Amino acid sequence: MEGKLTMAPRLERFVSPGKGNGLRAAARIRRGELVTTAEPLACCVSNKLARDVCHQCFTRCGTLLRCSQCKMARYCNVSCQKQAWAGHKRECKCLRSLLPRVPTDSVRLAARLIFALFSSSKSSSAELYSLDEHESHLNSMSEQKKQGLSQLASMLELYLQPEVPDPTQASVLPPSCQEALSLIAKVTCNCFTISDGELQEIGVGLYPSLSLLNHDCRPNCVMVFEGTKLQLRAVRDVNPEEELTISYIETLSLTEDRRRQLEDQYHFTCHCQRCDSHDKDGLMLSGEESTWRPLKEALPRLEALKAESNWQVLLESCNQLLSGDGGTVPIENLYKLRILDMALDASIHLEQWDKALIYGVETLKVYRRFYPDPHPVHGIQLMRVGKLQHYLEHIEDALNTFREAYKIMKLTHGDDHPLTIDLTMKMEECRSEMDKQSFSRQ
Known part of the structure; x- marks a missing residue:
């Protein structure tokens, strides 16, 4: 297997101040553009x-x-x-x-x-x-x-x-x-974590040239995979000589947790603009601490249940937490959002579609605030919720959700990615079902 990188003249190696080696744009790169691919x-x-x-x-x-x-x-x-x-x-x-x-x-x-x-x-x-x-x-x-x-x-x-x-x-x-x-x-x-279409880890790989990419908690590029082929896409406009960055970790967490993870795994202290300003930390800790602390303390137990695929007990535990004092915690609270996400996963695995849709719609209200730039995680979540709406025959809602997902995924995945193709087919299905409904009402 050869580590081949499809290099464009738009990309060059340089020494990034305070970070060591890095990659930067040699020409202007537009938002949504495929920067490079690598095997x-x-x-x-x-x-x-x-x-x-x-x-x-x-x-x-x-x-x-x-x-x-x-x-x-x-x-x-x-x-x-x-x-x-x-x-x-x-x-x-x-x-x-x-x-x-x-x-x-x-x-x-x-x-x-x-x-x-x-x-x-x-x-x-x-x-x-x-x-x-x-x-x-x-x-x-x-x-x-x-x-x-x-x-x-x-x-x-x-x-x-x-x-x-x-x-x-x-x-x-x-x-x-x-x-x-x-x-x-x-x-x-x-090494890079190789993920599937749902952004779940499926493997690990070495892509030597792309190890030059430095981290930022609000990066200007994202990586998605098609099989083992890595695609690097810009999610913001990048000027010539501007450094290209990705996020090494899931960024939906508090500054101190992100910094700790980066220090433990990658041996550096992050001083990106988002970390130095503690951006969104206040929002992630919305509500009274006495009401959200039990949610935070319950997370390790819930994550263990998820790892064991103990979906029934996981869903019951999430419901209990969300209906008690946890119900008064603002939805923007990070710990509440994590529990809503786990409740969504458990409901889908248990085929409790109505419940899954309620949880999914709740999470979307917050994802929009926490992912200001096009982000694969936000696009996939929209797609999941759209599929639930479609299955439950909320066709118009599904089409609107799929459209919102497409706006993101055409930039993060590109139009020719299998997942984006699947999404355009789903939109087409919704349109034809809506046409049939309007025809039968005439």
């Missing part, structure tokens, strides 16, 4: 979804063919299985040697990177940012974190034994990556 140098499906997602094309499927040897890799059809074999054969041998243990996502990704470099005949000189230059951040890590990474490095060495007995002898690796600890650190700090 991963290496990628893998997340362990927790290994049974549900094709390991070649990253499509979710009800039934998948399983590799008869390692029993882990799964494919949607024989064609995907054949295409995957060149990259999977080394991995297959390593997976078999560790059974019944399964290495973590980062260990599998680091190994796949080595295998990709072994089988790559092409030069990666087209990359703006080489693997050798990637930061490992080992010097700025706590001892505890370093210890955790050392355990992963030991697991990587053990896992690679059947194929690469001594990584330091692997001439395909740049010198700074030949030590397992350095390689694991670089992979964990620089």
